[in-house]
Amino acid sequence: MKLGACTLIEKIAEGSLAEIYLAKAPTKAGDEKCLVCKCVRPAVAGDSEFYDSIMVELECAGPLRHPNIVTIFNFCVDNGN
Numbered sequence: 001m002k003l004g005a006c007t008l009i010e011k012i013a014e015g016s017l018a019e020i021y022l023a024k025a026p027t028k029a030g031d032e033k034c035l036v037c038k039c040v041r042p043a044v045a046g047d048s049e050f051y052d053s054i055m056v057e058l059e060c061a062g063p064l065r066h067p068n069i070v071t072i073f074n075f076c077v078d079n080g081n
Contacts, residue, residue, distance in 0.1 A: 006025045020039075021039060035073065
């Protein structure tokens with residue numbers, strides 16, 4: 001399944017709010033990198049309070065760079081297309 005430029009390979013975790021997938025994405029060098037995609041469940045995607053909390057998570061974690069912290073590469077909204 002595709003999500004933006006990413007190809008979702010396999011579900012590796014799920015919770016009540018989101019599913020986590022192992023994915024791959026093309027790089028500028030022409031090869032592929034492995035990454036993880038957090039996909040919010042449709043049931044909560046339209047909840048403005050939940051959306052606001054995700055945005056705070058992105059604002060706080062986005063600029064952090066450390067070997068023990070996941071790097072956020074991208075944020076996108078997919079309307080099921």
